[in-house]
Each structure stands twice: as structure tokens, then as C-alpha cells.
Amino acid sequence: MSSDRILVAQGGGPTAVINQSLVGVALQARRFPGIERVYGARHGVRGIVDEDLCDLGQETTHNLELVAATPSSALGSTRDKPDEAYCREIFKVLKAHAITQFYYIGGNDSSDTVRILSEQARGVGYALRCIHIPKTIDNDLVLNDHTPGYPSAARFVAQAFAGANLDNASLPGVYVAVVMGRHAGFLTAASALARKFPGDGPHLIYLPERAFEMVRFLADVKAVHDRLGRCVIAVSEGVHDAAGKLIASDDGKAVERDAHGNVQLSGSGALAETLCAAIRSRLGIKRVRGDTFGYLQRSFFGCVSEIDQREAREVGEKAVQFAMWGGGEGSVTLRRSGAYGVDYELAPLAAIAGKTRLMDDSFISADATDVTDAFSAYLRPLLGAGMPDAGRLRAPSVAKAAGN
Amino acid sequence: MSSDRILVAQGGGPTAVINQSLVGVALQARRFPGIERVYGARHGVRGIVDEDLCDLGQETTHNLELVAATPSSALGSTRDKPDEAYCREIFKVLKAHAITQFYYIGGNDSSDTVRILSEQARGVGYALRCIHIPKTIDNDLVLNDHTPGYPSAARFVAQAFAGANLDNASLPGVYVAVVMGRHAGFLTAASALARKFPGDGPHLIYLPERAFEMVRFLADVKAVHDRLGRCVIAVSEGVHDAAGKLIASDDGKAVERDAHGNVQLSGSGALAETLCAAIRSRLGIKRVRGDTFGYLQRSFFGCVSEIDQREAREVGEKAVQFAMWGGGEGSVTLRRSGAYGVDYELAPLAAIAGKTRLMDDSFISADATDVTDAFSAYLRPLLGAGMPDAGRLRAPSVAKAAGN
Numbered sequence: 001m002s003s004d005r006i007l008v009a010q011g012g013g014p015t016a017v018i019n020q021s022l023v024g025v026a027l028q029a030r031r032f033p034g035i036e037r038v039y040g041a042r043h044g045v046r047g048i049v050d051e052d053l054c055d056l057g058q059e060t061t062h063n064l065e066l067v068a069a070t071p072s073s074a075l076g077s078t079r080d081k082p083d084e085a086y087c088r089e090i091f092k093v094l095k096a097h098a099i100t101q102f103y104y105i106g107g108n109d110s111s112d113t114v115r116i117l118s119e120q121a122r123g124v125g126y127a128l129r130c131i132h133i134p135k136t137i138d139n140d141l142v143l144n145d146h147t148p149g150y151p152s153a154a155r156f157v158a159q160a161f162a163g164a165n166l167d168n169a170s171l172p173g174v175y176v177a178v179v180m181g182r183h184a185g186f187l188t189a190a191s192a193l194a195r196k197f198p199g200d201g202p203h204l205i206y207l208p209e210r211a212f213e214m215v216r217f218l219a220d221v222k223a224v225h226d227r228l229g230r231c232v233i234a235v236s237e238g239v240h241d242a243a244g245k246l247i248a249s250d251d252g253k254a255v256e257r258d259a260h261g262n263v264q265l266s267g268s269g270a271l272a273e274t275l276c277a278a279i280r281s282r283l284g285i286k287r288v289r290g291d292t293f294g295y296l297q298r299s300f301f302g303c304v305s306e307i308d309q310r311e312a313r314e315v316g317e318k319a320v321q322f323a324m325w326g327g328g329e330g331s332v333t334l335r336r337s338g339a340y341g342v343d344y345e346l347a348p349l350a351a352i353a354g355k356t357r358l359m360d361d362s363f364i365s366a367d368a369t370d371v372t373d374a375f376s377a378y379l380r381p382l383l384g385a386g387m388p389d390a391g392r393l394r395a396p397s398v399a400k401a402a403g404n
Numbered sequence: 405m406s407s408d409r410i411l412v413a414q415g416g417g418p419t420a421v422i423n424q425s426l427v428g429v430a431l432q433a434r435r436f437p438g439i440e441r442v443y444g445a446r447h448g449v450r451g452i453v454d455e456d457l458c459d460l461g462q463e464t465t466h467n468l469e470l471v472a473a474t475p476s477s478a479l480g481s482t483r484d485k486p487d488e489a490y491c492r493e494i495f496k497v498l499k500a501h502a503i504t505q506f507y508y509i510g511g512n513d514s515s516d517t518v519r520i521l522s523e524q525a526r527g528v529g530y531a532l533r534c535i536h537i538p539k540t541i542d543n544d545l546v547l548n549d550h551t552p553g554y555p556s557a558a559r560f561v562a563q564a565f566a567g568a569n570l571d572n573a574s575l576p577g578v579y580v581a582v583v584m585g586r587h588a589g590f591l592t593a594a595s596a597l598a599r600k601f602p603g604d605g606p607h608l609i610y611l612p613e614r615a616f617e618m619v620r621f622l623a624d625v626k627a628v629h630d631r632l633g634r635c636v637i638a639v640s641e642g643v644h645d646a647a648g649k650l651i652a653s654d655d656g657k658a659v660e661r662d663a664h665g666n667v668q669l670s671g672s673g674a675l676a677e678t679l680c681a682a683i684r685s686r687l688g689i690k691r692v693r694g695d696t697f698g699y700l701q702r703s704f705f706g707c708v709s710e711i712d713q714r715e716a717r718e719v720g721e722k723a724v725q726f727a728m729w730g731g732g733e734g735s736v737t738l739r740r741s742g743a744y745g746v747d748y749e750l751a752p753l754a755a756i757a758g759k760t761r762l763m764d765d766s767f768i769s770a771d772a773t774d775v776t777d778a779f780s781a782y783l784r785p786l787l788g789a790g791m792p793d794a795g796r797l798r799a800p801s802v803a804k805a806a807g808n
Contacts, residue, residue, distance in 0.1 A: 014574045019795075039802055051806050054799035066795030072570030074797050079575070096806035163703035166476030170418045171483070175699070194705075269673020269696060292673060294695035295579070299567035301598075301792045302707065388705045391423075391470030393478045395458035398443055402455050402500035 004034055004324075007099045008056070009041040009048070011106035011113060012079065014072035015149030016156075016304045017312035018135045021105045022075065023068035024316020025133070026056045032324050039097065044078035044104075045113060049089045053097065068313065071301055073105075081259040082113055087120035094128060101129045101323050105316070107136030107147070108354055109260040111331055115353035118329055131319045132331035132349060135312065137298050139186035142357045143347050145336035146186075148315055149298075151308035151382035153180075154190035156297050157234075159388060161194035164291075165201040165232050166390065172230035173287025174221060174279050175201075178272045180297055182238040185209050185359050187297070191234035192371045193379055196390050201232025208238035209359050210368040212247050217275070218282050220369055225285060237271060237292075247271060305384035311342060318344040340381035408438055408728075411503045412460070413445040413452070415510035415517060416483065418476035419553030420560075420708045421716035422539045425509045426479065427472035428720020429537070430460045436728050443501065448482035448508075449517060453493045457501065472717065475703055477509075485663040486517055491524040498532060505533045505727055509720070511540030511551070512758055513664040515735055519757035522733055535723045536735035536753060539716065541702050543590035546761045547751050549740040550590075552719055553702075555712035555786035557584075558594035560701050561638075563792060565598035568695075569605040569636050570794065576634035577691025578625060578683050579605075582652075582676045584701055586642040589613050589763050591701070595638035596775045597783055600794050605636025612642035613763050614772040616651050618682060624773055626687050641675060641696075651675060672696070709788035715746060722748040744785035 008025045010018055022040070029038045038056045041047035054075075056064075067074045082090060094102070104114045111132045118130040134141050137153035157179055168175045179188040185207025192205060203224045206212055224231040240246045248271035272290030279288045315332045322328060330346040331353075337343050363375035412429045414422055426444070433442045442460045445451035458479075460468075471478045486494060498506070508518045515536045522534040538545050541557035561583055572579045583592040589611030596609060607628045610616055628635040644650045652675035676694030683692045719736045726732060734750040735757075741747050767779035 010574075014571050040797070040799060051804050051808055053802040054797065055802050056797070056799050059797065059799050063795060063798055066793070067797055068795070070570065070792075070795045071567050073574040074795070077574045092808075093806045097802065159706040160700055160704055163475050163705035164699055166474065166705070167418050167699055167703035170414075170477040170481045269677060269694075273673060289699065290672070291698035291700065292696065293700070295568055295571050295693065296564055296695065296697070296700060299571035300564055301567035301570070301794070302563040388474075389470070390705070391467060391472070391474045391478070393444070393458065393460070393463065393471055394467055395444060395460050395463050398457040398459050398501065400455050402497045404455055404497075 002034055003036050004100045005037040005039070005098050006035055006101040006103065007039045007041055007048070007053070007094065008103040008105070009044045010073035010075050010077050011044040011104055011110035012077060013137065013298055014077060015135050015137050015298055016071040016152035017148055017308050018072070018105055019070055019074045020068045020309050020312035021133050021135060021148060021316035023064045024313040025103050025320055026059065026064055027061070028317040028320040032320070034324065039099070040075045043076035044080065045082055045090060046078040046080045047076065048093050049086065051093045071299055079109070079259055081109065082116055084120065087117060090117065091121065091124060091126050095126065100127065101131065103131045103133055103319055105133040105135050107138065108141060108356060111141070111349065111352045112354035115349040118349055129323055130329050130349070131323050132352065133315050133319045134332060134334065137187060138181055138184050140184035140357045141352060142355045143333045143352060145334055146382060147334065148308060148312035150186060151305040151384065152303065153187055153297050154379060155305045155383045155387070156300055156303045157187055157190040157293070158193040158383065159303060160293060161191040161202055161232065161234060162388060162390060165194060168201060168230050168232050171287070173289060174225060174231045174233070174285055176233045176235060176272055176275050176290045178235050178237050178292040180293065181208060181236045183208055183356050183358060185236050188234050188236040189359065189363065189371045189375055190379060192376060193383060197392055199228060202234040203228070203231050204233045204369045205371060206235045206239050206369065207359060207364060208236045208240065209364060211242040212239040213241065214278060218278060221279055222283050235271065235275065247274065305382060307382055307384045315344065322346045406438055407440050408504045409441040409443065409502050410439055410505040410507065411443045411445055411452070411457070411498065412507040412509070413448050414477035414479045414481050415448040415508055415514035416481060417511070417541065417702060418481060419539050419541050419702055420475040420556035421552055421712050422476070422509055423474055423478045424472045424713050424716035425537050425539060425552060425720035427468045428717040429507050429724055430463065430468055431465070432721040432724040436724070438728065443503070444479045447480035448484065449486055449494060450482040450484045451480065452497050453490065455497045475705055483513070483663055485513065486520055488524065491521060494521065495525065495528060495530050499530065504531065505535065507535045507537055507723055509537040509539055511542065512545060512760060515545070515753065515756045516758035519753040522753055533727055534733050534753070535727050536756065537719050537723045538736060538738065541591060542585055542588050544588035544761045545756060546759045547737045547756060549738055550786060551738065552712060552716035554590060555709040555788065556707065557591055557701050558783060559709045559787045559791070560704055560707045561591055561594040561697070562597040562787060563707060564697060565595040565606055565636065565638060566792060566794060569598060572605060572634050572636050575691070577693060578629060578635045578637070578689055580637045580639060580676055580679050580694045582639050582641050582696040584697065585612060585640045587612055587760050587762060589640050592638050592640040593763065593767065593775045593779055594783060596780060597787060601796055603632060606638040607632070607635050608637045608773045609775060610639045610643050610773065611763060611768060612640045612644065613768060615646040616643040617645065622682060622686050625683055629689060639675065639679065651678065709786060711786055711788045719748065726750045
């Protein structure tokens with residue numbers, strides 16, 4: 001019977017449930033007598049190069065369950081993208097510890113890292129089985145119905161807009177909130193699930209799948225504000241004009257990029273400021289407020305979908321099962337089954353790696369300022385139970401008596 | 405037996421539990437046969453002038469309970485401050501509807517509105533009983549142990565920093581988050597309750613009760629970053645230098661003020677941007693991220709302290725009891741009793757109105773970058789049950805074997 005030593009790590013931006021997947025791997029591995037070691041690398045592939053490994057086999061089940069319920073990457077993360085030399089360093093460490101399987105929990109960039117490692121391992125004749133475990137709040141992995149991490153972030157966005165809508169109804173004006181999502185609008189689109197009553201916001205939703213025109217935007221805002229006396233707007237941080245230029249971009253300023261070439265968008269309020277300034281100056285509306293949800297939407301501790309928790313756990317478990325029973329490499333993908341269940345399959349790494357899924361046209365309204373019912377039907381079951389339910393006074397007006 | 409017609413309204417910024425107080429008034433009033441009408445004014449005192457009233461007596465109990473559990477002001481709010489002419493308009497409408505009692509749920513500015521109305525009513529010989537019901541996420545009403553609305557907002561801030569700390573530990577760097585609080589640091593101070601393990605952030609907390617010096621701030625950040633390789637910082641939006649100049653203020657730009665003379669601070673990311681830019685340029689730290697919690701901290705739907713819910717309900721109930729049985733006017737105040745219960749008293753309006761409570765010196769650390777244990781002991785019981793509990797991997801490191 002072969003003896004395996006497996007290594008698991010986490011890459012890219014954290015999510016509320018990424019540790020469910022880590023714990024899924026660790027606990028599932030305990031069920032296989034053929035797995036003699038379960039190591040974790042701290043801070044993703046960077047931790048392999050630094051030989052910063054820990055022995056997850058020595059964790060208690062109780063503590064692993066506590067970690068599973070904790071947001072953000074318990075092993076730490078990285079945005080490093082390995083090149084050939086980086087891979088050689090990785091293999092040196094993996095060989096020294098006789099690692100036979102590598103599990104990487106991450107989004108598109110991390111899936112690309114897994115693909116690179118797999119190809120390089122084959123190239124140097126190292127028998128390493130590489131498995132990508134999906135997670136991303138952006139929900140932009142191809143071949144997946146959705147990705148673990150997205151439902152909880154979507155729930156945060158929906159709950160935030162449900163509150164922001166009530167706040168704006170109470171003190172009317174224009175409210176703009178900027179939501180994460182570089183290329184795909186799934187997270188911004190989740191704001192639509194905040195609505196309950198007619199007239200509820202968000203009244204306008206701008207997604208990066210459609211070109212953003214400032215003139216059109218201002219006309220949209222004016223129309224809603226004229227009609228309702230207020231306007232709540234959800235905007236993706238990645239909105240850009242028809243030529244692809246980011247609305248958030250600040251000409252002349254140095255742009256920060258990570259190793260994968262992604263422009264740093266979050267952690268800056270530039271887009272909200274730009275849009276609010278335009279509404280104030282061009283529409284003459286006085287009360288205009290802008291928020292940028294920033295890191296709260298991916299790391300707030302206490303807003304999670306139990307569907308997401310369960311699925312994030314399962315992709316970790318399935319990864320180990322696929323590797324041990326199927327003997328293959330690949331990326332664990334999540335398929336929807338009926339209304340509502342899920343199935344998991346192992347897809348070839350090359351079919352996932354570095355590719356970006358965008359919102360389907362059927363999810364975006366014709367006027368490009370809203371989502372469709374099809375999108376709401378798609379997202380609703382993912383948000384889980386116990387979504388807050390707004391009440392509204394129905395008290396009839398009192399007849400005027402003061403003679404004004 | 406006298407017959408009363410009462411009017412209730414909500415003023416200032418909404419909170420997560422302000423409708424508990426509204427419903428407390430409405431349901432308590434149903435227990436008094438002497439109260440023949442319970443009206444609500446839409447959008448605070450503005451709704452009285454506009455004679456925009458509704459009949460809360462026609463609400464079902466079920467719907468009122470649903471509204472109570474909904475954040476933000478169900479009746480709508482205003483920041484109007486009545487002058488003499490405004491009061492005359494108010495009295496004209498109140499008299500037309502034979503209103504004998506006015507209940508206003510709000511913070512310092514609203515308490516000042518109640519005081520003005522009460523004085524003006526006496527001046528014109530109108531027998532109107534005026535009651536102020538406290539709410540403010542700023543927690544800055546004098547004579548109160550704390551104010552309804554604060555515990556839930558504090559809980560949001562603590563949960564946000566608990567997540568932000570984990571996010572920052574996963575992808576190290578400097579993280580700055582700006583928290584609401586113009587003059588009082590209570591809400592920013594709540595970030596301290598996010599900590600569980602040694603080394604957890606926030607590592608630095610800046611309150612408006614202490615002068616903010618940029619040079620000192622940068623030295624603080626450098627010291628933490630040198631020691632931990634990361635730094636999580638909580639900053640009040642109201643921080644200012646020794647001369648009282650706001651750090652967030654943008655010289656040369658028009659400043660927006662409300663009728664009470666308050667400068668508009670929220671809905672702008674200026675302070676976070678300023679601090680992040682200084683850290684990047686002067687300390688040379690690469691990964692620096694800034695968030696401004698903005699309206700989420702007061703309106704997020706689904707983060708509430710059940711202690712806060714209960715107390716917000718009680719101040720509404722007590723207001724009616726004080727007015728009906730005590731026959732007095734005043735502001736309902738909340739006193740702490742033991743560990744942990746509360747009592748309510750009716751204080752004179754002039755003792756509360758327009759006054760601002762700041763954090764006691766005993767709540768602020770000597771180096772002015774943290775809170776004390778006394779503050780944590782003060783806040784802990786207010787946050788309620790079910791605060792999230794972070795887990796952390798305890799897996800031992802694997803001995804190095806790669807010979808690097």
C-alpha cells in the first residue's frame with residue numbers, strides 16, 4: 001500500500017469559509033490510512049519556498065472545527081505567482097519532505113499556480129499530484145455553478161444594502177456603495193437580493209460586464225431621484241468605460257499591481273468619491289453619500305451562509321477523495337443539482353486555470369442597470385437561512401386639520 | 405379622566421434598534437385607556453410642520469414587532485433644528501390635532517430640539533408634555549451609562565475588526581479603518597473588543613478625545629509593523645490635531661454642515677486616504693489598505709445586540725410610563741445596575757440637551773493608542789450573546805529538511 005504525504009495551502013484573498021475547505025482536507029485525510037502526513041504551508045506557495053510548514057496531523061478535531069468557523073486564511077495567504085525558478089525551490093522543499101500531493105485552496109490566480117506547478121512537476125519528472133480547491137468571493141471560476149466564499153460575501157452585500165436602503169429612506173438623498181469585483185459583477189449583483197418592498201433600493205446596479213458611461217449614469221440617477229426623492233446605487237469597483245479604462249483609475253498616480261498583474265482596487269475610496277462628486281456638481285443634489293465596502297465584505301466575522309459553509313467543507317473533502325480514489329489531478333468544480341443541491345466533479349486544471357467567468361447575459365437587465373429574475377433565482381438558495389426580513393409601517397395617514 | 409393624544413417621531417441618524425423605541429411607545433400607549441390616539445410624524449419635526457402624520461393605533465401588533473426588529477428610522481428622520489418660527493408651525497399642527505404629548509427619539513441634537521419645543525410651548529402657553537427618548541451610536545449623551553443604538557453599532561465594529569485582523573494576518577501589511585464618532589471615541593474604542601489572542605489587532609486605536617499628531621502616529625505604526633510585520637489601526641473620523649483642526653479636513657474644499665452646525669464627516673474616505681498615503685510615502689510600507697466603515701456600522705441589517713434591543717424597547721416603554729404616571733417632562737436616562745442590569749430615570753431636558761459626553765480618562769490608555777481594561781469591562785456586557793469566537797491553528801512547525 002502506497003504511503004502519501006500531503007501538503008495543503010491557501011492562496012489569494014481570504015473568504016468567510018476558506019478554512020472550511022482547509023479543515024475538509026485535514027479531516028478527510030485522517031480517514032485514509034494511506035496518508036501518513038498532512039502538512040500545511042504558511043502563506044501559500046511562499047511558505048513552501050520558505051519551508052515554513054506545520055503538521056496539521058497534530059491538531060485536535062475540536063480546534064480544527066473552531067478554525068473552520070473562523071473567516072480568513074488560517075494558514076496565511078500570498079499573491080505570489082511561481083515562475084520556473086520559484087517552482088524549482090518549491091520542488092526542493094516538497095521532495096525533502098517526500099510530499100506526494102499538493103492541495104491549493106484559491107481562486108483563478110491560485111488555480112493558475114496549481115497548473116504551473118503541475119506542468120513543471122511533470123517537466124522535471126516529479127510524481128506530484130496537484131489539486132485545486134475553489135474559493136473566491138468574485139464567483140468568477142469557469143465550469144462552476146458558483147464558488148465557495150461567494151455566497152457568504154453575497155449575503156454580506158445583500159444585508160448591507162438592505163440596511164443602506166432603510167437608512168437612505170430615513171434620511172433621503174443619493175447613496176453610492178462600491179462593491180468588490182474586478183471583472184465579474186456577481187458580488188455587486190447580490191445587492192439586488194436586499195429588496196423586499198416596491199421602491200426598495202438598490203435602484204441602480206452597475207456591473208463591470210457593461211460599459212459605464214458617466215453621462216448615462218447621471219441621467220439614470222436623476223431619473224430615479226426625480227421619481228422617488230432618493231436613490232441607492234450599487235457599483236462594482238471594476239466598472240470601466242467602453243474603451244476599458246477604469247472609472248476608478250486616477251490618472252498620473254502610480255498603480256499598484258500584484259504578481260498576477262491585477263490592479264489594486266480595494267482599500268481606496270476613489271471610485272465612490274468620483275461618482276459622488278459628479279452627482280453633486282452635475283445634478284445639484286445636496287445629500288450625496290458614498291461608501292466603499294472594502295475588506296468588510298470578505299472578512300466581516302459573523303455573516304455567513306450555512307450553505308456556503310457546507311459546500312466549502314465538501315470541496316475540501318472531495319479534493320482528497322478525488323486524489324485518493326480517482327488518482328487524478330485537477331480542479332474540484334461545483335455543479336448545481338435541481339433546486340437546490342450540488343454535485344462535485346474534478347475538471348482538468350487547464351480548463352479552469354487563469355480563466356475568468358463573467359455574468360451571463362441572461363443575468364443582466366436589458367438597460368444594464370439591474371439584474372434579472374433569473375439572477376435572483378440563481379442566487380437566492382445560496383444565501384442560506386435566516387436572512388433578515390424588513391418590516392415597514394403601514395399606518396394610514398392622518399387627515400390634515402391645520403388648514404395649511 | 406383626561407384624554408391624551410400623543411405624537412412620536414424620530415430624529416438624527418438611524419440605529420439598528422431605534423424602531424424598538426418607537427414600538428415601545430406605541431405598544432405601551434395601548435395599555436393606557438387615557439391615551440386615545442398614538443400618531444407618528446414622518447421625518448421628525450419636519451413631518452409635523454408638513455402635517456405628515458400617520459395613525460400608529462391602526463398598526464397590527466405583529467407588524468409593529470416586525471418593524472421593531474428592522475434597523476433605521478421607520479418613521480423617517482430629519483436633521484432640522486427648530487427656531488421660533490418653526491416652533492410656531494409645529495404648535496399650529498399639534499393644536500389642530502389636539503396633541504398633548506410629544507415623544508422624540510434621538511441623540512444630542514434631538515434632545516436639544518425637545519428642549520427648544522418644551523420652552524417655546526411654555527412660552528406660548530401650550531400644555532404640551534415633551535419627552536426625549538435616547539438613541540445614538542455615538543454613545544455621547546450625558547447622564548446615561550450608555551445609549552440605545554451604541555451596543556449594536558459597537559458589536560458591528562468589534563466583529564468587523566475581528567475579521568479585519570484575521571484578513572491582515574493572512575495577507576500582512578497595514579490596515580487602517582475609520583470609524584464614526586465626531587467628538588466621542590466610544591464607537592472606535594469598541595474595536596478593542598475584537599481581540600482574542602496575543603498579537604491580535606487592532607494594534608493601535610486613535611480617539612478624538614486625544615490630540616492626533618501625524619509624526620507620533622507614523623512612529624507608532626512603524627513600531628508595531630517592525631515588531632509584528634503587520635498593523636491594524638482603528639481611527640475615529642473625528643481625530644484632530646492639538647489646535648482642533650480635523651485630520652480629515654480638506655483645506656479649500658467646501659464643508660457640508662447640517663442645521664445643528666455639525667460638519668459632514670461620513671460618506672467620505674478622505675481620512676483613510678490621507679493616513680494610508682502618509683504611511684506609504686513616509687514609512688515605505690508597500691501593502692497599506694484603508695477602509696471607511698461608513699453607513700454600514702449604523703445600518704447593516706443583521707448585526708444587533710439583544711441587550712440593545714431590549715433596552716431600546718424599554719426606554720420607549722418607560723417614556724410613556726414616566727409621562728402618564730409621573731406627569732413630568734424630561735429625557736429618559738439609562739443607568740447601569742450591578743453586573744449587569746439597568747434602571748431608567750427621567751432627567752430634566754436642560755441637563756441633557758445639546759451636551760456631549762466624551763470618554764472618561766479612565767477608559768483611555770496612558771499612551772493614547774489603546775483603551776483600558778476598564779473600558780473593555782464597561783462594553784463587554786452590552787455586546788450581547790453569540791459574539792463570534794475565532795479559532796487559530798496550533799499545529800507545530802515541521803522541522804526543516806531541505807537544507808536551505
